[in-house]
Each structure stands twice: as structure tokens, then as C-alpha cells.
Amino acid sequence: MRLLLAIFLPWIQFFTIGRPVAGIICLFLQITLVGWLPAAIWSVYALGQYKTEKKIEKALASQKS
Known part of the structure; x- marks a missing residue:
């Protein structure tokens, strides 16, 4: 859903992230x-970066536990 938003209404997608x-x-x-x-x-591009950051945070959180 965010990808469609990023393509058709890019400025709104920045607010969602x-x-x-x-x-x-x-x-x-x-x-x-x-x-x-x-x-x-x-x-x-920013959406891809956001998803990558979330994956890294999740991996670090599971590594600490």
C-alpha cells in the first residue's frame, strides 16, 4: 500500500514514515x-530506506534478547 502511495502521492508517504x-x-x-x-x-527510495532501517532495528532487538 505504501508503494502505491509513494508513486501516486509521494508527499503523503513521507508523513506515514x-x-x-x-x-x-x-x-x-x-x-x-x-x-x-x-x-x-x-x-x-525513502520508503526502501525506511524498510531497511526497520529490519535492522528488528535484528538488533532480537540479538540483544
């Missing part, structure tokens, strides 16, 4: 027709 400042910047970028594609690419 806890990066509101990036979401506002992305909104301004998406407002321009030329900026929509870079905004979508940036959003998909």
Missing part, C-alpha cells in the same frame, strides 16, 4: 509537473 519536513519539500516538488517524477522516485 515520520518525515514531515521531507513531505513538505516533496509537496512543493510535486506541484510542478516536471518535479512529479523526481518526487515519486525520491519517495520510493
Whole structure:
């Protein structure tokens, strides 16, 4: 679901992963027709980074236990 959101409404996706400042910047970028594609690419990349960070946190938490 977040991937579709990242492609079609990239600025909202930043708010769902806890990066509101990036979401506002992305909104301004998406407002321009030329900026929509870079905004979508940036959003998909940020979503991938977010998922990677969550996997690392989970692995470290299970390692400590």
C-alpha cells in the first residue's frame, strides 16, 4: 500500500514514515509537473530506506534478547 502511495502521492508517504519536513519539500516538488517524477522516485527510495532501517532495528532487538 505504501508503494502505491509513494508513486501516486509521494508527499503523503513521507508523513506515514515520520518525515514531515521531507513531505513538505516533496509537496512543493510535486506541484510542478516536471518535479512529479523526481518526487515519486525520491519517495520510493525513502520508503526502501525506511524498510531497511526497520529490519535492522528488528535484528538488533532480537540479538540483544
